Amino acid sequence: MFLQSAVIFFGVLLARLKYGKTNAVLFTTYIGSSMSNLQAIIEAAFEKRAEITPKTVDAETRAAIEEVIEGLDSGKYRVAEKIAGEWVTHQWLKKAVLLSFRINDNQIIDGAETKYYDKVALKFADYTEERFTEEGFRVVPSATVRKGAYISKNCVLMPSYVNIGAYVGEGTMVDTWATVGSCAQIGKNVHLSGGVGIGGVLEPLQANPTIIGDNCFIGARSEVVEGVIVEDGCVISMGVFIGQSTKIYDRETGEIHYGRVPAGSVVVSGSLPSKCGKYSLYCAVIVKKVDAKTLGKVGINELLRSIEE
Known part of the structure; x- marks a missing residue:
């Protein structure tokens, strides 16, 4: 027992030095395994990814990639998770998702009335x-979920699309024609309205996944992309588009945020004047803040209708 503990201790120490504190936590899962460390295999394979094809990939690398995809599919692993109140991206898991495209050929996939390739x-x-x-969970006909995405209990998937590596939290509704991009993280009790787009990391390649916190409402046809974080309890109105370069203007404080919507924000689309005053540019406007108690008692429509108060 002492020897095993010593091995784990030094393994974690080395992992902290090489991969950082948070990834070292995941690293310990595989200490003592008969198979080489998953993270080390994935990291090494990613460095030579241009050389990897379905014919050239070695058995160990294929097994490691497939184990990660199975782990993502079952919810054992998450590409991003909240640690000590901060979202942390486990880049090696994202790399495994990218590598999975290198090791498989296209193949026929049967559908209800057609075939896919x-x-x-x-x-x-x-x-x-x-x-x-x-x-x-419930899956309505025409909803499509790729292997490697996790769907939690009490979710409802209307005809929608959930890509590989995504995580959809408990009690979430993914409404008609909504898209959850690759590795996107969707919290608990979220409503993604019709036609919502949550950006992925694969195409175009992004450093971090887009994250929607718990108890959020994303209005119809809104888009949240490029690794933007929408914190817990936010209400995003219909037709709001937020990327990393989008100005998120808080009308109460005058503060401008980029890449992050603060918790409890009620957000609508708007515009800000240019410095020269000759034109206006699109922005997202935080019109008010609500706490969890208010959000639970007040209907979404009422919050959005009363923005002038």
């Missing part, structure tokens, strides 16, 4: 009624 299998291809019941 892709490198990534569909999540529900082998699901039985018992497994759907056990995992506890």
Whole structure:
């Protein structure tokens, strides 16, 4: 027992030096395993990714990548998670998702009335009624989820699309024609309204995933992309577009945020005047802040209708 503890201690120490504190936590999962450390295998493979094809990939690398995808699919791993109140991206898991496209050929995928041709299998291809019941979510016909995405209990997927590496939290509704991009993180009790787009990390390549916190409402046809973080309890009105370069203007304080919507914000689309005063440019406007108690008692429509108060 002492020897095992010593091995783990020095393994964590080395991992902290090489990969950083947070990734070292994940590193310890694999100490003592008969298989080499997953993270080390993924990191090494990613450095030579241009050389990897379905024919050239070695068995160890393929097994490591497939284990990560299975872990993402089951919710064992998350590309990003909140640690000590801050969102941390585990880049090696994202790299495994990217590598998965290098090791698989396109293949026929059967659909209800047609066929598809892709490198990534569909999540529900082998699901039985018992497994759907056990995992506890609903999937409406035409909803598409790729293998490697995790869907929590009590979720409802209307005809929508959830990409590989994404995490959809418990009690969340993904409404009609909404898209959850690759590795995007969606919190608990979120409502993604019709046509909402949550950006991914694969195309174009992004450093960090887009994150929607718990108890958020994202209005119809809104887009949140490029690794933007929408913190807990936010209400985003219909047709709001937020990327890393979008000015997020707080009308109460005059402060401008980039890449982050503060917790409890009610946000609508707007514009700010240019310095010369000759034109205005698009922005997102925080019109008010609400706490969790208010959000729970007041309807979404009422919050948005009373923005002039």
